[in-house]
Amino acid sequence: MTQAGPIGVLGGGAWGTALAQVLASGGSDVLLWARNGAVVGAINAHRENPAYLPGMRLSEHIRATDEMSDMREAGMLLVVTPAQHMRAILSRFSPEGQPLILCAKGIEAVTHKLMHQVAREAMPGSPVAVLSGPTFAHEVAAGLPTAVTLAAEEEALARLLADVLARPTLRPYASDDVVGAEIGGAVKNVLAIACGVVDGAGLGQNARAALIARGFAEMTRFGLALGARAETLAGLSGLGDLVLTCSSRRSRNFSLGKGLGEGRSAADLLADRRTVAEGAYTAPVLLEAARARGIDMPVTASVCALLSGEQGVNDVISALLARPLRAE
Ligand SMILES: NC(=O)C1=CN([C@@H]2O[C@H](COP(=O)(O)OP(=O)(O)OC[C@H]3O[C@@H](n4cnc5c(N)ncnc54)[C@H](O)[C@@H]3O)[C@@H](O)[C@H]2O)C=CC1
Numbered sequence: 504m505t506q507a508g509p510i511g512v513l514g515g516g517a518w519g520t521a522l523a524q525v526l527a528s529g530g531s532d533v534l535l536w537a538r539n540g541a542v543v544g545a546i547n548a549h550r551e552n553p554a555y556l557p558g559m560r561l562s563e564h565i566r567a568t569d570e571m572s573d574m575r576e577a578g579m580l581l582v583v584t585p586a587q588h589m590r591a592i593l594s595r596f597s598p599e600g601q602p603l604i605l606c607a608k609g610i611e612a613v614t615h616k617l618m619h620q621v622a623r624e625a626m627p628g629s630p631v632a633v634l635s636g637p638t639f640a641h642e643v644a645a646g647l648p649t650a651v652t653l654a655a656e657e658e659a660l661a662r663l664l665a666d667v668l669a670r671p672t673l674r675p676y677a678s679d680d681v682v683g684a685e686i687g688g689a690v691k692n693v694l695a696i697a698c699g700v701v702d703g704a705g706l707g708q709n710a711r712a713a714l715i716a717r718g719f720a721e722m723t724r725f726g727l728a729l730g731a732r733a734e735t736l737a738g739l740s741g742l743g744d745l746v747l748t749c750s751s752r753r754s755r756n757f758s759l760g761k762g763l764g765e766g767r768s769a770a771d772l773l774a775d776r777r778t779v780a781e782g783a784y785t786a787p788v789l790l791e792a793a794r795a796r797g798i799d800m801p802v803t804a805s806v807c808a809l810l811s812g813e814q815g816v817n818d819v820i821s822a823l824l825a826r827p828l829r830a831e
């Protein structure tokens with residue numbers, strides 16, 4: 504199911520670069536496509552991606568290109584562009600049937616589709632898998648130990664790709680629950696914004712722990728309704744990633760929330776951000792998708808109200824605390 508050729512990575516942001524680095528650490532050749540010529544030039548000439556992963560010396564086994572046609576030589580493709588741009592990027596690629604390993608965390612706006620559904624539409628001939636889990640890019644690139652979920656509907660493909668992508672510091676756990684793996688990664692970004700708000704507003708660690716637990720309940724309600732399995736949501740790509748991003752200011756989503764909690768506006772915070780905080784784009788889509796199914800998601804609704812400017816921090820906190828008491 505995999506083909507000969509270098510491992511291809513589509514996307515030269517922090518995560519694409521970190522994945523290229525860890526995969527090249529075993530001596531594999533990696534071909535990385537970035538749309539930004541300066542990123543390509545810096546990687547090839549100086550072995551660094553100063554725009555997105557500064558200070559990390561990159562392996563000699565990584566070659567960068569801004570020519571999409573070069574990616575046809577790759578044996579498989581890790582797709583690491585932001586979720587809202589994935590359809591457009593894949594549509595520019597002439598597929599050769601290479602397996603696609605989707606690494607973005609989000610839900611497509613307007614269509615409400617998960618990334619594997621988007622990929623199937625954009626590249627119908629390619630087998631699709633999802634890689635997700637608690638994975639801060641700078642730690643993965645630095646060779647710190649990391650475990651991920653590698654999900655494909657055909658379990659044999661998941662196991663095969665897990666074998667091909669495993670490295671001494673990167674442990675993929677195979678799964679056949681693609682929906683569960685994707686929903687965990689998409690929803691945790693929204694919940695990380697909420698945890699950042701708690702931090703920024705100085706509401707304390709008790710409140711943050713409560714939010715993680717109630718947020719996980721939201722993730723589970725939504726996930727089960729879409730066919731995810733409970734054990735996937737409680738695994739690396741769900742609860743594992745939720746705990747990581749809800750407890751660190753290194754998370755871009757958490758830091759966006761922290762700014763909101765300090766009373767800054769979403770428009771200001773997002774205006775000159777070069778790096779992506781996927782939760783800001785996922786939140787309204789997630790809320791629409793939940794409402795369409797009659798699923799209650801109060802934390803997600805609060806994040807949406809803050810992001811749109813409809814409510815301020817104090818209003819949101821009061822509204823959450825005033826919700827009717829009910830059984831856990
Ligand atoms: N950074 C991390 O630690 C992790 C990130 N991810 C996910 O990986 C995906 C990519 O994130 P990062 O690499 O961190 O991004 P980043 O924030 O480091 O960089 C942004 C990337 O988006 C690209 N981009 C911006 N506008 C674009 C457009 N209009 N069309 C195509 N590409 C565009 C930029 O060229 C750049 O490659 C996201 O879905 C993120 O949630 C997943 C796991 C870990």
Ligand SMILES: O=C(CO)COP(=O)(O)O
Binds near residue numbers: 639753779781
């Ligand atoms: O997905 C991530 C870690 O698993 C990265 O989180 P942020 O995008 O919030 O930085």
